[in-house]
Amino acid sequence: MSKLEKIVNEKISPVAQKISAQRHLRAIRDSFATIMTFLIIGSVFMIIANFPITGWEELQVKLFGEEFPQLIMTPVRVTFDFMAVYIAAAVAYNLSKRYNIDAFTVSLLSIASFILLIPFNANIELDGKMQVVPKVLQIGQWVGAKGLIVAILVGIFVAEVFNIFIKKNISIKMPPSVPEAVSKAFSALIPGFVIICITLIIRTIFASTSYGSLLEMIYSLVAMPAQAFIGNSVLGAIGLSVTSTLFWFLGINATSTLNGVVRPFWLQLQQQNIAAIQAGLQPPHILTEQFYDLIYMGGIGATLGACIILILKSKSKQYKQIGKISVIPGIFNINEPVMFGLPIVLNPIAFIPLLITPVVLILINYSAMYFGIVPKPNGIFLPWTTPPLIQGYLITGSIKGALLQLFDIIVVMGIWYPFLKVMDKKQCEIEMKEQEEDEDFDFKL
Template structure:
């Protein structure tokens, strides 16, 4: 145990801390987080459109007319379906902020560069004939979730070039007395011109290939293989929860680190599930970010089970009180009272079930969904503070998701119980010694 703790403290923790603070990964992570509220808003309208209740669609049509179903989904179209435009702006903005340069100009250059690299034509069918329509930015496709990887790369490259120009003073200098806002705008002129010319050349280069656009190239060579090998299979899911739990064991928020890396590969899978639901089909993908939301019952490590054990099985007065105080936060997936109060962080005994619990229910949940015993995630995003069981129902759109989370809590309780018993026994002994020493002191007085 001491060797494990020494390795975590002296080797793993410094590496993980450095990774979490890496400028570009932080910009990607913060960019997605800043856009997350809008995805939740879009998801709320998806729930309204496709609420899992018999006769809901017919009721909507009866009350509001036949076209209401497509009208109410418009907020989803302007959030999910042009997501890449928002993401390229958000990441450019966050990275520019870290360099302390004009973040707004970086975001605008990110958007314009992304559009330059993307198709601006589409096809429509009229009376059985296909027509090409030019000068169109489509809703969905490469402007939606499929273009996220290109959006990330574009944001990083554009901001790095912009930063190079600014830091090396390759800008147009305005005379003194010119308002700062005007001066700052003109400082983006030279780097902006260079960046857009460069993106135009990249577009021209890919038009000469079979891919036509960089999106197709990146999607086939990077995104699809990553989805198949890492993002959308059981082993990748196990690796994800293992990494997040291990990072939490040393006090680092593993979700912000790992999710920031994996989210670009999960989002297209989630969008495919949404598209299937809209078409009246079953969701094709099990692994989405919402799959992991169902794992983290009570927060990372699925620690709501620990709260129940402390409340109902622990004999230590301190642990019982900790369980009671941790219940309200745990019901809203806030785990810090358990992580730092038990503690689990840097506790060799607690680290083992912290990792084993989520891994076990990841396997159970994946197999339950793979064999269609439990409904798969619909792709709807809900706030991470949504209480468990309600969360499972909303994520899957089915009562089976709620039942699965109850089963998960019981499984994690079984895994944690032997370790809680060890810690509880030790804590009771310590409390008994404190009481005994206190009695002795009062007798001596």
């Protein structure tokens, strides 16, 4: 056993197990695993819609009509763009199951409470002017990844309050002769009414503030501090990477949360690089958005390398299967299947390589470009689903960019391997125990 594996087994694993056993964290982790089906389905349609071939969208229009690109993105919108709603329900449901209370009713209350916190208006540009349109719930805004933090908090809040009322017997009791469905409905009346009232009060209070809503306040407090990390320096890049990793570890789509803040800064650098190339000069900037595209091969944490390790080295049937399912989306930089299927989200052991890997790649790639070994990003805009190697070639305009990404993948696999080996060993023990129990059960029968 290597020193690193020993440290992971003796120092990190015991702490990780205690953290993993915490009921709220387990409910959150299980919830993201629950919605993995939606994410995989959405990922397939996303790849179809954004396949990285020049003229792909024009070809779709030519073959299937002008409405086809929007049509093929509809499954993405009802999966990814409603993620917060699903999570609000799933967190409440999974936590309620641990409390042995009416999980279905609690999950519905959680959805209602979450939607109640969302402002029912939208800023829409009409005739060149921004207009506030009332009674509109925008797809992909607060109901999407942008609202995940509040969705998780709402799920926990609703389940906890409901549990208090039920355990304290503060509910309407019906005679035993009353059907179970009716009895559950009446027992949920008091806690449900209180939960909705509290949510309505919270909505009203925040509506009178400069934020306008609880969601806007939490989003601002989370996203805006990230500006302090943004700068055209390695330290800024590392800071952004660490922040993104922390968000993803909590199951929060850091791309949706942070990119709206940092993209204006990136665009300025990209435009300056393009202008320099057009003038026959070398691009002045390294840390454009495309630099981060080179880093995140397979998504945050460069998890494409982790998927390859799962396929090649896993002894666990479950882990090997997750690797096979996740590697194709990973090639197109979609990593939700492995993030929520393994899971990496809220997994303290996986958190270490998830955090370390992009930092190491930033240092490697920045150094390679700073010293002129690999050309700097040329400023071109690529679909984020462009596969690694192709991506490296196009972003740098050189085969050296593709070779750099190939080297990066090898580095990634080396970082992820010892941690996945520890996780795989534990999963194998679980699978063997389950198999023995099944065999023992069959023998008794």
